[in-house]
Amino acid sequence: MTAVSDPQSVAALVAEANDNRVNLDFETEGMTLNMGPQHPATHGTLRIIARLDGEQVISAEPMCGYMHRGYEKLTEVRTYPQINALINRIDWLGSFANEVPFILAAEKLMDVEAPPRAQWIRTILFEMSRVANISLFLGDFGLQLGGMTAGFYAFRDREWVLNQIESATGGRFHPNFDRIGGLKDDLPKGWIEESHTAMDKLLAFCDEMEDLLVGNEIFQGRTRGIGVIPAEIALSYGLSGANLRASGVDWDLRRDNCPPGLVYDKADWKVWTHPDGDCFARTWVRLQETREAAKIVKQLLDTIPSGPVMAKVPRIIKVPAGEAYVATENPLGEMGYYVVSKGDLVPFRVKIRSASFNNISVLPWVARGAYVPDLISILGSLYFILGDIDR
Amino acid sequence: MTLLLASFAPPYWLSTLIKVIVISAVVPTTALILGMVFLFKIMSWMQSRLGPQEAGPRGTLQLLADGVKFLQKEDIAPNGADLWVFKVAPLVVLMSTLLLYVALPASMHLVVADLDVGVFFVLAIASLSVIGVLMAGWSSASKYSLMGALRAAGQLIAYELPMVLAVIGVVIQAGTMSLNGIVLAQNDGSIFGWGGIGFPYILTQFLGFFIFIAAVQAELTQPPFDMPVAESEIVSGYQVEYTGFRFLIFFLAEFATAFAFAAIAAVLFLGGWAVPWLPTESDWYYVLGPIVLFAKVMIVSFIIFWVRFTYPRFREDQLQSLAWKVLIPLALVNIVVTAVLKVVL
Numbered sequence: 001m002t003a004v005s006d007p008q009s010v011a012a013l014v015a016e017a018n019d020n021r022v023n024l025d026f027e028t029e030g031m032t033l034n035m036g037p038q039h040p041a042t043h044g045t046l047r048i049i050a051r052l053d054g055e056q057v058i059s060a061e062p063m064c065g066y067m068h069r070g071y072e073k074l075t076e077v078r079t080y081p082q083i084n085a086l087i088n089r090i091d092w093l094g095s096f097a098n099e100v101p102f103i104l105a106a107e108k109l110m111d112v113e114a115p116p117r118a119q120w121i122r123t124i125l126f127e128m129s130r131v132a133n134i135s136l137f138l139g140d141f142g143l144q145l146g147g148m149t150a151g152f153y154a155f156r157d158r159e160w161v162l163n164q165i166e167s168a169t170g171g172r173f174h175p176n177f178d179r180i181g182g183l184k185d186d187l188p189k190g191w192i193e194e195s196h197t198a199m200d201k202l203l204a205f206c207d208e209m210e211d212l213l214v215g216n217e218i219f220q221g222r223t224r225g226i227g228v229i230p231a232e233i234a235l236s237y238g239l240s241g242a243n244l245r246a247s248g249v250d251w252d253l254r255r256d257n258c259p260p261g262l263v264y265d266k267a268d269w270k271v272w273t274h275p276d277g278d279c280f281a282r283t284w285v286r287l288q289e290t291r292e293a294a295k296i297v298k299q300l301l302d303t304i305p306s307g308p309v310m311a312k313v314p315r316i317i318k319v320p321a322g323e324a325y326v327a328t329e330n331p332l333g334e335m336g337y338y339v340v341s342k343g344d345l346v347p348f349r350v351k352i353r354s355a356s357f358n359n360i361s362v363l364p365w366v367a368r369g370a371y372v373p374d375l376i377s378i379l380g381s382l383y384f385i386l387g388d389i390d391r
Numbered sequence: 392m393t394l395l396l397a398s399f400a401p402p403y404w405l406s407t408l409i410k411v412i413v414i415s416a417v418v419p420t421t422a423l424i425l426g427m428v429f430l431f432k433i434m435s436w437m438q439s440r441l442g443p444q445e446a447g448p449r450g451t452l453q454l455l456a457d458g459v460k461f462l463q464k465e466d467i468a469p470n471g472a473d474l475w476v477f478k479v480a481p482l483v484v485l486m487s488t489l490l491l492y493v494a495l496p497a498s499m500h501l502v503v504a505d506l507d508v509g510v511f512f513v514l515a516i517a518s519l520s521v522i523g524v525l526m527a528g529w530s531s532a533s534k535y536s537l538m539g540a541l542r543a544a545g546q547l548i549a550y551e552l553p554m555v556l557a558v559i560g561v562v563i564q565a566g567t568m569s570l571n572g573i574v575l576a577q578n579d580g581s582i583f584g585w586g587g588i589g590f591p592y593i594l595t596q597f598l599g600f601f602i603f604i605a606a607v608q609a610e611l612t613q614p615p616f617d618m619p620v621a622e623s624e625i626v627s628g629y630q631v632e633y634t635g636f637r638f639l640i641f642f643l644a645e646f647a648t649a650f651a652f653a654a655i656a657a658v659l660f661l662g663g664w665a666v667p668w669l670p671t672e673s674d675w676y677y678v679l680g681p682i683v684l685f686a687k688v689m690i691v692s693f694i695i696f697w698v699r700f701t702y703p704r705f706r707e708d709q710l711q712s713l714a715w716k717v718l719i720p721l722a723l724v725n726i727v728v729t730a731v732l733k734v735v736l
Contacts, residue, residue: 033534041623055538055707144623146614146704152438218615218703372538373706376624 030058033372037066041144041376044386048363050375057375060367062360067390075350080106080180080317083350087337088174090354091388094133094331096125096165099178102337102350104261105326106180109319109341114261118182118309123262124195124300125165125177126328127293131202132161133331134242134290137383138206141283142213144380145222150213157205160198167191180317182310192301199294206291214280214287223279227366227378230277237365238358241333242289243382245273246281253329262328267299279381286383318345332356332388356388410503414492422646427454428689429696430646437700461642464635471532472632480530481633481640483523488644490516491651496571498664498680499671509570510562513655514555517610520644521547524619527641528629539628542707543612543619549714550609550616556722557602560729561592561659570655574663578671588667593660598725600660602718604691607652608698609710611645615702616710650688653695657687 036047045066051058071090075083087102088095100122107113114122139154162172168187169175177184213219229239234247244251252271254264272288274281321343327336333355340349359382367375401409431453435442443450468477494509496502506512521543528540562568565576573592580590593600609616620628630641657663664680665671705713 031534040626142703146617146621146623147702148434148614149438149700152440156439212701213703216703218705218709221709222703222706371706371708373618373621373624373704 035375041379042386043140046360046384046386046389048375048379050367050372052372055372057367057370057372060364060375062363064357064360064389067386069387069391071391072350072352075347077346079345080319080347083347084178085174085176087352088176089387090352090391091133091330091332091335091356091385092173093136093385094129095171095173096129096169096175096177097133097328097330098335099176100126100262101259101326101328101330101335102339103178103180104259104328105324105337105339106317106319107261108259108324108326109322109339110180110313110317111320112181112311112313114182114311115308116263116305117186117307118311119261119263120266120300120304121168121183121187121309122178123264124297124304125168125175126262127297127300128161128165128195130293130331131199131290131297132158132165134286134293135161135202135205137286138209138213138283138290141380141383142209142219144376145219147213147216147219150209153205153208153212157201160201164191164195164198167194179310179313181313182308186309192304195301196298199298202294203291206287206294209287214283220280222373222377223283223381224276226279226374227370227381228276228278229362229366233362233365234277237362239333239362240355240358241329241331242285243282243333243359243362245271246285247277248273248275253327253334257327259326259328263300264296266303267296269296269299279377282381282383316345318343319347327353330355332383332385333359335388352391354388354391356384356386357391360384360389414489414503418489418492418647419643421650422643423454423458425646425650425692425696426642427451429692433693433696434700437697458639461639462636466637467632467634469532469632473530473532476526476530477632478637480523480527481637481644483526484520484644485523485640487516487519487523488647488651490519491648494570495651495654496574496658496664496680497684498676499571501664501677501680502571505571506569508568510558510568510573510659513570513651514551514558517648517652518547518551520648524629527633531629531632533632535625535627535631536629538625539619539621539631542625543629545707546609546612546616546619546710549711550606553602553714553718553722554606554610556719556726557596557599557606558659560596560599560722560725563726563729563733564592564595570658570663574658574665575671577662578665578667589662589665591660591662596660596725596729598721600656602722602725603656603659604694605718606714607656608695609714611649611652611695613649613695613699615698615705617699617704618707618710621704649692649695653688653691654684656691657684661687661691663687 031052033050033052034047035050036042037045042048047063047066048060049063050060071086074086078086083102084099087098090098135158136154139151142150165175166172168191169177229247231247231249234244234249250271250273255271258264269292272285274285319341321341323340325336325338327334334353335355336353338351339347342348366378370378431442443453446453446456468474491513493503494506494512496505524543525540528536561573565573567573567576577591578589582590612619620630630638633641664676664684666679666683669675
């Protein structure tokens with residue numbers, strides 16, 4: 001809550017409060033509902049203090065920090081390759097995407113560039129982790145709205161992507177595959193054909209989800225017109241990713257401000273937006289995004305160049321003094337690392353800008369006046385990962 | 392054996408004892424069967440899973456194992472709970488389920504009490520479970536429980552009326568409120584003079600069948616109407632504070648009620664325990680009747696559970712508007728048309 005001091009704003013707030021009181025005779029004392037830290041809809045340990053009037057939400061305030069692991073401080077005592085293993089755990093559903101902006105920031109400071117093949121594979125794995133992440137969102141959102149089957153289908157079909165990520169990197173969830181100056185290894189034999197198959201499966205999964213969930217009348221009734229975030233509110237709260245695009249803002253870091261080292265300009269794809277800004281729009285945009293990501297992967301797989309996957313970098317990495325901020329369009333939104341180096345083995349300071357922290361900040365604004373079931377729709381469609389909020 | 396059963400006329404105390412034993416054996420068995428077949432196996436197959444595999448052949452004894460597990464659990468009550476109400480609430484829910492089975496006919500004579508107003512009795516008794524739910528929610532001293540219980544009570548307003556109105560069409564057509572009478576009317580009827588398969592009322596009361604199934608879905612608090620026990624919203628609602636055998640009783644009651652309502656739907660719309668080409672007076676129905684009814688119950692249950700595993704959840708106010716703006720007008724139209732046709736034809 002921001003403190004309001006000037007008399008005009010206070011008067012306006014009082015007028016609004018009085019306006020909300022419909023019938024003083026029947027007004028009852030509200031109920032404070034503590035959703036979380038252990039609540040199924042907060043997938044993790046987010047706590048939401050909801051003040052309720054009956055089932056209507058008067059105010060909802062997210063409390064974060066139950067899973068704070070002190071990553072920004074930890075980075076100050078870890079070498080750069082060690083940090084790479086650490087930041088895998090921020091957004092644990094799309095881990096590879098966490099590594100890339102940090103590595104790119106370090107590369108920017110060291111003034112090295114990964115060879116083209118490494119850039120291609122990086123982009124492919126980046127988009128694969130997006131597919132893995134958002135396909136699970138589709139199922140999980142269905143689960144939160146009571147459609148159990150969608151969740152299981154999502155877990156089933158996400159396996160196709162995870163298998164590909166595992167066979168390339170060795171880790172299903174935490175690849176730790178990106179290196180300053182390139183990648184740890186080249187792709188295994190036959191990986192490209194298998195990836196084509198996996199992406200086809202995921203495209204079929206998107207169609208299935210559209211049939212089962214997104215096209216369903218009950219689903220639409222639960223999401224359309226619920227939790228509307230207008231474009232100016234979305235921008236002022238610093239929303240990013242699909243949450244922002246669902247409010248009609250045509251903004252995508254992959255297209256607008258792609259850092260060197262990722263090759264999104266080599267593929268033909270589209271940024272989807274939706275004018276409504278409601279829960280349905282956010283789901284729909286993510287569904288389309290999964291399809292686009294699968295298409296990007298398929299195109300890049302066909303044009304992948306040959307050559308080495310690692311540039312010449314010293315064995316012991318010392319990053320020259322300087323500052324760099326690199327942000328990429330991660331599955332959850334803009335994720336950036338502000339790296340300050342003093343020329344040591346370890347960074348002097350790293351600021352992690354993760355998408356979910358900002359995305360969830362709009363909750364008090366958007367949840368006001370919603371019903372408890374709508375609160376679940378809003379929470380689900382804002383789509384946060386607890387590790388991404390708390391770091 | 393059928394003759395033996397037909398000539399079996401025990402004294403009052405013995406028949407009462409037999410009825411009590413049969414009901415208290417049938418209710419958990421039906422719950423087990425539905426839970427095993429639909430909740431564990433068919434749900435798993437629909438969701439591309441295997442389901443239970445280890446306990447018993449193909450995992451068929453999993454629910455028994457779970458039941459034993461529940462019985463071993465400590466009986467915990469929350470600190471602020473109203474203990475007496477808290478402990479009685481599951482029994483009230485179970486009682487309403489047991490009473491449902493009293494009027495269900497498994498054949499002409501295999502029925503605990505062949506009531507003249509069987510339909511009325513069944514529908515009235517089914518709503519009693521909401522009292523138990525309210526007791527559970529209120530006494531649990533938990534906000535989620537309270538919200539769940541109040542949702543269940545609010546839901547009652549939505550589904551009860553369409554359910555009753557949907558059944559009225561059948562009652563008009565059969566001309567009786569006795570469940571056995573309705574079965575006889577269906578089996579003895581004929582379609583345009585052709586009596587080959589009797590006259591199951593689903594052919595004319597398909598609208599009533601649809602409304603009845605939708606209302607049953609709400610009565611059973613199953614998706615898409617599972618707001619009172621929504622896991623992702625209010626964490627299983629009124630059941631949230633229950634553990635061990637008290638939770639088991641809720642579980643038993645839920646699935647036994649599902650079976651009972653599927654049986655009611657089978658009796659009202661699918662011809663109940665009778666099969667075509669076998670006259671209803673036949674003694675074979677002592678053996679055949681329960682089997683036929685069970686088969687029809689499984690068909691109806693499949694529809695109920697198929698919907699349960701597929702659809703997302705409504706919001707409470709959406710259920711109200713669905714019931715009052717769609718189901719009730721449709722049911723009224725159904726009643727009017729049925730009544731007019733009954734008089735004209």
